């Protein structure tokens with residue numbers, strides 16, 4: 001039996017702020033997002049490899065759509081927590097970006113975006129993995145409550161736990 005993770009990570013802060021948690025609960029699957037790109041000349045750097053800034057733009061869009069689908073609100077990028085370039089990509093490569101939500105707080109959400117090069121035989125090689133914190137904004141453009149996240153597998157629980165550790169590390173660094 002898997003827990004509703006949204007009730008693990010955030011209740012203290014809700015109680016402090018005297019809020020009632022939004023009743024809505026969503027699964028990871030409900031906000032999964034993919035995007036496909038083919039690398040053209042305009043996407044290359046001076047070494048004829050995919051320009052990191054271009055990839056970051058694509059990652060940010062995928063993360064934003066995941067967060068919009070989960071929250072049903074407009075969102076803004078608060079933090080790019082990790083951005084790991086594992087291998088280069090070149091002109092004419094097919095790039096596949098897959099995004100899914102890993103953790104939710106009150107108004108913030110962590111999204112993981114994995115980027116692959118897809119070979120002609122259909123196999124995929126990971127070239128980048130990123131974790132991004134998005135914040136949902138209400139109509140007043142202030143952070144607003146998002147639905148809780150329903151954790152449905154040991155893998156999703158492990159991702160939730162890793163996101164909590166990243167959050168703790170960030171708060172230590174900010175002190």
Ligand SMILES: CC(C)(COP(=O)(O)OP(=O)(O)OC[C@H]1O[C@@H](n2cnc3c(N)ncnc32)[C@H](O)[C@@H]1OP(=O)(O)O)[C@@H](O)C(=O)NCCC(=O)NCCS
Nearest residue numbers: 013076077078079104105106107108109133135142143170
């Ligand atoms: C992100 C932003 C909305 C946060 O606003 P704020 O007034 O600081 O709001 P809060 O302190 O209530 O934080 C709201 C949430 O964001 C999270 N957050 C804010 N800064 C964060 C940071 N540096 N790291 C992790 N989470 C952060 C908070 O933990 C909180 O999460 P929770 O509601 O789940 O507990 C605000 O700083 C902002 O608009 N920044 C600019 C974003 C932007 O323009 N992005 C595009 C860059 S090109």
